[in-house]
Amino acid sequence: EAQVTQNPRYLITVTGKKLTVTCSQNMNHEYMSWYRQDPGLGLRQIYYSMNVEVTDKGDVPEGYKVSRKEKRNFPLILESPSPNQTSLYFCASSPWGSGGGYGYTFGSGTRLTVV
Amino acid sequence: SQQGEEDPQALSIQEGENATMNCSYKTSINNLQWYRQNSGRGLVHLILIRSNEREKHSGRLRVTLDTSKKSSSLLITASRAADTASYFCATAPPGGGQNFVFGPGTRLSVLP
Numbered sequence: 001e002a003q004v005t006q007n008p009r010y011l012i013t014v015t016g017k018k019l020t021v022t023c024s025q026n027m028n029h030e031y032m033s034w035y036r037q038d039p040g041l042g043l044r045q046i047y048y049s050m051n052v053e054v055t056d057k058g059d060v061p062e063g064y065k066v067s068r069k070e071k072r073n074f075p076l077i078l079e080s081p082s083p084n085q086t087s088l089y090f091c092a093s094s095p096w097g098s099g100g101g102y103g104y105t106f107g108s109g110t111r112l113t114v115v
Numbered sequence: 116s117q118q119g120e121e122d123p124q125a126l127s128i129q130e131g132e133n134a135t136m137n138c139s140y141k142t143s144i145n146n147l148q149w150y151r152q153n154s155g156r157g158l159v160h161l162i163l164i165r166s167n168e169r170e171k172h173s174g175r176l177r178v179t180l181d182t183s184k185k186s187s188s189l190l191i192t193a194s195r196a197a198d199t200a201s202y203f204c205a206t207a208p209p210g211g212g213q214n215f216v217f218g219p220g221t222r223l224s225v226l227p
Contacts, residue, residue, distance in 0.1 A: 004157075031213045033213070033214070035217075040219060041219065042203065042217045042218055042219040042220060043158075043203070043217040044217075045214060045215075045216075048213070048214055050213075058214065088155060090157060090158070092158075094213055096213055100145045100146060100207050100210075100212060100213060101145070101146055101163065101165060101207075102213065103148055103150075103160035103163055104150075104158070104160060104205075104213075104215065105160070106150075106157035106158045106159070107157055108156060108157045109155065109156060109157050111155070
């Protein structure tokens with residue numbers, strides 16, 4: 001089944017404790033992205049990647065890191081989480097090519113609470 | 116930068132009625148997409164309409180796009196309780212980029 005798999009589904013952590021949220025897709029998609037969703041703010045893009053070893057900042061990258069060493073994986077790293085990073089996080093992937101016109105496939109989400 | 120703005124923020128209708136949601140955006144786009152999200156789950160892609168298209172259908176969904184007004188509408192006909200969800204529009208930038216900008220969404224409740 002074509003899918004984007006995120007782990008963990010729920011995570012409660014303490015301020016300052018480094019964590020990684022994993023994202024893996026099995027569709028051979030070039031493009032991957034991380035979004036966070038907060039009430040009243042919709043989805044905001046954190047980072048994206050157009051292919052292996054190519055990553056770039058989205059609208060809200062502060063406090064986050066990503067890497068794209070393999071095409072299928074795009075982990076989100078919070079080096080020193082803070083309470084304002086409490087949110088619902090989504091990984092998404094899509095094909096990428098000139099002209100665009102591709103929809104995202106989303107993961108099921110990771111609900112992160114930083115206390 | 117928030118591109119899309121859905122209207123209304125919340126909509127409540129009876130089963131069998133039609134539901135219409137609107138999306139306005141500010142800058143030029145390559146395409147506009149609609150997604151559905153069930154209660155904190157992942158978003159599901161519903162339909163994509165390109166900037167040179169005016170109307171598109173998929174099952175009970177009808178999407179229109181008016182680039183002169185920078186607006187789109189999503190019509191769900193003969194709604195069902197299972198259509199209860201939040202609906203988001205997302206705009207893709209000119210040139211075919213994949214960095215979509217999502218609006219805050221419309222919460223649709225379909226009452227049995």
